[in-house]
Amino acid sequence: MSVPVIYTIRGCDACVKLLSKWEAEGRVWEERRVELSQATLDEARRYGDMVPIVVWPDGRVEQGFEGSLGCFL
Amino acid sequence: MVRMPTATSVVTPARYEQGLTYADFLAQTVVNRDKFEQNYQNAPLSEDDLAYFRKAAARPGGPAKILAIAEAWCGDVYRELPTVARIAEATGMDLRVFPRDLNPDIMDQFLSNEGKSRAIPVFVFYTKDMRYLTHFTERSALAHAELAAVAEQVKSKLNLPQTATFANLPEADRQVFLRELIAGILPRSEAWRKEAIREMRELL
Numbered sequence: 415m416s417v418p419v420i421y422t423i424r425g426c427d428a429c430v431k432l433l434s435k436w437e438a439e440g441r442v443w444e445e446r447r448v449e450l451s452q453a454t455l456d457e458a459r460r461y462g463d464m465v466p467i468v469v470w471p472d473g474r475v476e477q478g479f480e481g482s483l484g485c486f487l
Numbered sequence: 488m489v490r491m492p493t494a495t496s497v498v499t500p501a502r503y504e505q506g507l508t509y510a511d512f513l514a515q516t517v518v519n520r521d522k523f524e525q526n527y528q529n530a531p532l533s534e535d536d537l538a539y540f541r542k543a544a545a546r547p548g549g550p551a552k553i554l555a556i557a558e559a560w561c562g563d564v565y566r567e568l569p570t571v572a573r574i575a576e577a578t579g580m581d582l583r584v585f586p587r588d589l590n591p592d593i594m595d596q597f598l599s600n601e602g603k604s605r606a607i608p609v610f611v612f613y614t615k616d617m618r619y620l621t622h623f624t625e626r627s628a629l630a631h632a633e634l635a636a637v638a639e640q641v642k643s644k645l646n647l648p649q650t651a652t653f654a655n656l657p658e659a660d661r662q663v664f665l666r667e668l669i670a671g672i673l674p675r676s677e678a679w680r681k682e683a684i685r686e687m688r689e690l691l
Contacts, residue, residue, distance in 0.1 A: 481652075
């Protein structure tokens with residue numbers, strides 16, 4: 415994994431804010447939408463209970479986005 | 488929980504009929520089917536609860552239709568919607584589910600947090616002739632209070648200042664705070680389910 419992976423739900427306000435900010439900053443990432451597949455949702459739950467979940471290449475995991483709590487999975 | 492009259496102009500009888508039955512909602516759901524099924528089977532409804540809701544439904548002008556705004560990926564939804572499905576079945580109330588993100592106009596009429604949040608689930612109760620009665624949003628007042636209390640406990644445990652919020656913490660502290668907060672509230676899920684039932688009884 416060379417870029418951060420972001421687990422998102424498109425209906426989640428915190429996810430949308432994070433994606434908008436990263437897009438504006440020109441960052442590169444891989445988005446995995448958990449609402450589209452049970453397998454992806456199960457994968458996200460290995461890292462946390464609330465999207466957005468960012469898994470960095472060095473293994474660090476972050477949930478939520480800045481001042482916004484995300485959505486419970 | 489919100490108890491207030493709400494404009495429901497977009498929810499005409501014809502629109503209501505377009506909502507998904509609970510079975511159809513589950514059929515088009517791609518995630519969390521196991522959790523919906525589990526929470527349907529073990530819904531914490533007592534005989535007294537069911538008798539209360541049956542009596543309310545039998546009242547002239549009592550609740551006859553329930554509009555649920557939901558999304559299957561949401562933890563609050565799979566915690567509470569199966570219980571409401573059981574209430575509907577036991578009382579003869581009609582339940583129609585509207586996916587939130589496909590029905591923004593309906594969601595906009597039931598915003599919470601002073602109009603800033605699209606929190607779900609929302610359960611809107613109507614009479615047989617579609618007069619609005621009341622609605623329940625997301626989780627009970629007790630659940631909100633416990634969430635706040637757990638947040639305070641986590642602050643103390645982590646020696647964070649009382650002024651600390653999720654928004655103003657440094658990222659590293661924020662992640663620890665969030666993990667501790669989630670660990671603190673997950674065991675409360677069953678109590679929150681029962682409290683949601685109690686609040687819906689009060690509303691009706």
